[in-house]
Amino acid sequence: MHEPDCDVVIVGGGHNGLVAAAYLAKAGKSVRILEANSEIGGATTSVRAFPDFDAHLSRYSYLVSLLPDAIIEDLGLDFECISRDVSSYTPYRRNGVEDGLLVSRLWDKATEESFRKLDPSGREAASWQEFYGLIAEFAQRIAPTLLRPLMTRSELRDLVGLPDTWEFMIEKPIGEVIQRYFNDDLVQGVVLTDALIGTFASAFDLQANICFLYHLMGNGTGEWKVPKGGMGKLVSELERVVREAGVSIELNSRVTSISSNASGAQVKTSAGEEIKAKYVLSNVAPQTLAKLRGLPAPESLEGSQMKINILLKQLPVLKSGIDPHIAFAGTFHANESFAQFESVFASAKNGEMPHVMPLEMYCHTLTDPSILSQELQDKGFQTLTLFGLHTPAKLFDSDNDAAREVGLQSALASLNEYLVEPIEDLIAGIEVKTPLDIEAAIGLPRGNIFHRDLHFPFREDGTEPSWGVETDDPRIFICGAGAIRGGGVSGIPGHNAAMAVLSKQLD
Numbered sequence: 001m002h003e004p005d006c007d008v009v010i011v012g013g014g015h016n017g018l019v020a021a022a023y024l025a026k027a028g029k030s031v032r033i034l035e036a037n038s039e040i041g042g043a044t045t046s047v048r049a050f051p052d053f054d055a056h057l058s059r060y061s062y063l064v065s066l067l068p069d070a071i072i073e074d075l076g077l078d079f080e081c082i083s084r085d086v087s088s089y090t091p092y093r094r095n096g097v098e099d100g101l102l103v104s105r106l107w108d109k110a111t112e113e114s115f116r117k118l119d120p121s122g123r124e125a126a127s128w129q130e131f132y133g134l135i136a137e138f139a140q141r142i143a144p145t146l147l148r149p150l151m152t153r154s155e156l157r158d159l160v161g162l163p164d165t166w167e168f169m170i171e172k173p174i175g176e177v178i179q180r181y182f183n184d185d186l187v188q189g190v191v192l193t194d195a196l197i198g199t200f201a202s203a204f205d206l207q208a209n210i211c212f213l214y215h216l217m218g219n220g221t222g223e224w225k226v227p228k229g230g231m232g233k234l235v236s237e238l239e240r241v242v243r244e245a246g247v248s249i250e251l252n253s254r255v256t257s258i259s260s261n262a263s264g265a266q267v268k269t270s271a272g273e274e275i276k277a278k279y280v281l282s283n284v285a286p287q288t289l290a291k292l293r294g295l296p297a298p299e300s301l302e303g304s305q306m307k308i309n310i311l312l313k314q315l316p317v318l319k320s321g322i323d324p325h326i327a328f329a330g331t332f333h334a335n336e337s338f339a340q341f342e343s344v345f346a347s348a349k350n351g352e353m354p355h356v357m358p359l360e361m362y363c364h365t366l367t368d369p370s371i372l373s374q375e376l377q378d379k380g381f382q383t384l385t386l387f388g389l390h391t392p393a394k395l396f397d398s399d400n401d402a403a404r405e406v407g408l409q410s411a412l413a414s415l416n417e418y419l420v421e422p423i424e425d426l427i428a429g430i431e432v433k434t435p436l437d438i439e440a441a442i443g444l445p446r447g448n449i450f451h452r453d454l455h456f457p458f459r460e461d462g463t464e465p466s467w468g469v470e471t472d473d474p475r476i477f478i479c480g481a482g483a484i485r486g487g488g489v490s491g492i493p494g495h496n497a498a499m500a501v502l503s504k505q506l507d
């Protein structure tokens, strides 16, 4: 390899590529980011989705939990995430009466009473507190390890030191555990949701455990917060920091191949440019990286969600009578009972779009109205972010447009079950993203929001020491969601890939 053009080339300008670039540039390395699109940010952008309205919605990812405070501090990001007082609201109809399960972020009287209406024996409420108490302790012990080299399974199990919780979080299917702790199908489903976001799996598949863990370990609390200013604020802050550190960001630069030899690595772009570097960091999915290297792509689950962004003229009224400012302030679950999840999973596996889509939803503007112009705020406009589950990419393969419409109707019907008037009457703007739309826009293979299947945050006993970002080529690292401990808005694989490179002799 001839003289390198820079120390490190980063393929893809998602938030993880930007985090990696920031750590490397601050350590004095020369870095170039090549981004295929005309904008950086990948799955963490905010956009003015509806040209007639001055509203900037988080187009793909929308809540933050996994981004360690340490990364925000290290990089000096002016980026704030806001806590929500309400954790979740789940409407239900029993014995002809409309009601709902309200769970506050901190256990309080309203939560206690809400559980008691569902289960006067008090058993579900007690189980809830015990279950999440155990998980909180578990999460606190795992979170600090995420920015260090991977521990082995045995090392992490010993460090955590909670053998019973380890057993039910890591070794036994989470579906069995949830059914052991909770009796009520609706409560079971609220708990199970965190195991299935972006993961097309049965409750009894260990892949669901991994997803569950990622949804409950962020910053040691598992709390999902609202990014102030929208998800795009994270990207604009990262861009500021990397530019100040001297990183070159090259837009509309699609990488078409990656190769290496003993002395360095080389990438080629669709414009015919060849760039040599000491190392290449891949912010693209491992499946895409394999193709760029001329290798067979690793197997992975496909994406299985519909993302629907809505601008509302006003919040809808609920049949249960709860104030919508409370119901939509946290995560709103519709048709996500345990039994519904299992049955929809089975039918989607057989190629059927859910008739009543299990979905979760939240209203960004109740916590942070700053994404709307003052005029829209004054008029009472709000946003709704709807995430529909168990809609795998294969359901869209034969006719994406037609399936998108069927999926949308299923999602709206699912929500309308609990509203006094149909949501359609209140919509000022709506955009719908299927897994195939997401793949076409930002390159997530088959729309998998985590790039590929999530991994447990440890390496198996007897394997080589690692940061979870290495490939079989010592010049090429993964700095994106597809790394071990990647997935979600976290910056963790970006940080870890930078540390892996910095721990090497750059020659």
Ligand SMILES: Cc1cc2nc3c(=O)[nH]c(=O)nc-3n(C[C@H](O)[C@H](O)[C@H](O)COP(=O)(O)OP(=O)(O)OC[C@H]3O[C@@H](n4cnc5c(N)ncnc54)[C@H](O)[C@@H]3O)c2cc1C
Binding pocket: 011, 012, 013, 014, 015, 016, 017, 034, 035, 036, 037, 040, 041, 042, 043, 044, 059, 060, 061, 062, 063, 064, 065, 066, 253, 254, 255, 256, 283, 284, 288, 307, 438, 441, 442, 443, 444, 448, 449, 450, 451, 479, 480, 481, 482, 487, 488, 489, 490
């Ligand atoms: C609909 C949706 C909702 C989500 N919700 C949440 C959420 O609320 N909270 C959360 O924590 N996570 C969420 N996620 C997951 C999270 O957003 C992603 O896992 C994470 O943002 C991935 O970041 P990344 O930087 O690793 O990669 P990406 O954001 O995927 O960035 C990769 C970049 O590489 C570029 N690229 C691709 N191919 C090439 C090429 N050949 N050459 C050059 N550049 C290329 C892409 O254009 C893209 O900009 C969601 C994801 C989606 C899609």
